[in-house]
Amino acid sequence: MSSNTNLDIWFAGAFAAFSVDLLVYPLDTLKTRLQSQDYEKLYRNSNGTINRSLFRGLYQGVGSIILITIPSSGAFFTTYEALKYGLKDWIPPNSSLYLPQPAIHAVASGTAELVSCAILTPAEVLKQNAQMLSAGKRGSTSLHVFRHFKKQPSRLWRGYTALAARNLPFTALQFPVFESLKGYFIRRRQEKKGGQSVDGIFERARITALSAGIAGSGAAWITTPIDVVKTRIMLAAASLDDGPKQDSKPRSSSWLLHGVQGTRKSGLTVAREILKAEGVRGLFRGALLRACWTSLGSGLYLGCYEGGRFYLESAREEASEDNSLQRDWSKIKVGVGNSRSQDVVKKSAWQDD
Template identity: 45%
Template structure:
């Protein structure tokens, strides 16, 4: 790899923004299916039929909170991931399964000690470290996004006359108003988000790197055999560079889809708990504005001569136990099929766009510095 940190940041941010817009509706559906109010809000109480006009309404509510957080968080993820991975390889005595191209890295970062960790462990450590950094930037956006996804815009009397853009803006404004007095609650669910993403990335990236290395090696052997049998003449450097870019991008996408499907299904229970924790972040009493006669509190929340107290906040573990007790194992896997499907698609697009962008910037940098793309 011959990329700078800026190259990695740009490639990661570009891939994340594109994918967010493509798969966001699926993420909204998953959040609504996993919410504790799914049966009450999105199903007819008499027939049990899904209210499609409500379930599929406003699928892009809250999307801008994700887009604005994606650029720094995805850039930080890949910069940290690549830095830790290549520093670990450079400090490794003999990592099992190490790629033969690792030593071509432009980075000179090295750990202050030597080790002999196998490649899957290095990838797990690198991805977990990157995830913890990324989640610090991503948690507020996730909280805003998932609460905005649950706003029922159809209850507004003017909902039929408002555009999708206005509905999205109104949903986000309504959610932001709930955090005005306590903005630190935007980080509610950081532990749950890290708790979901660490197992996911810890499984997905070692699996992804393993599958990709095997697929690329297989493809190279096939190409070598084909060239020997056909006696093809050597291609021009620009043609080879273009073929490698397309081929690497497609093979990366295939490997990401396989690893993402398995990892996302296995970690669905953690994702359900994380969704419930973040949706509960807005469960705070609403104080009427000064001079206002309106009071939006429920009868249970209104004071009766006593100081109104906040209901006790439930932790991640408590919410997990509550889901299992009330909904069983099936409740912990709610939205698993949707999550696996959109993760396979989004991760395939995400990592293939990232890899393609990274390789494009790498080849461009080599050309500017007068280095052959093949080196």
């Protein structure tokens, strides 16, 4: 069990989310535009070439997502770490009830994702609609989008089910594979170093990033159809039309009508419409880009988290050791002895091996 406090985990998760959002946000914007129902109309020229507007305003909506991903990421990792060890402690060692490690990781990450999605959904809706705005608008794009939700702010949570439906299978696939790969790379590293433990911040972050990148890219590719449906539903949430009513007046803000017509369509209905109109290729639109940016994003995200968490853990242990030495001078050792890296310390919550 890690000696980190919940506050340590929260800060490490928030730091990771902030860092990654700034770096990979442009790729997420491109993915949203590729998955939009109006991609061909808005970002393709009549001769089939890509319109330059596809690459403009790639940071539109970044403010809202950064502000919300900080608490949502902290909530995710706090819940994940607590459940990961809580489930192990709940099952007695000699109990007939057996829950394999991949199942524990899947349950812990899935539950943590439900908590995180409840916090993240409004920002995700604002972000994806802001990403579809024409580049060059003055002022905050997030505030511009938010004005359309003033009368019915509950619509900001309309994409929760779609977001959870995408993220649950994604995390259920990613985290068991991630934990398995991380354990494999750690064992290989220990074999090469004669059983020496992995104590370096950068080494642990590198192993974590590599494992997360591989696991994340595979999970992202598989869950792309759910992500396409989620994108269409969230883009439609900003539509001024909240039902099947017909309005004879023309809409001046055409960007608000991107996505599916009618904001209350179920995910299954949207998927069927995409399959009928665009085929299987439509459900996997942006799959390669999503797999690539998820590999990069997951690697940086969990790598930064692990590095930040281990840094805080090390600082806490050093402070505790210094206080102990100040209270008891007899514990000071003189001469050649074991280094601190050879001391037995508690295992990290991300290193169970």
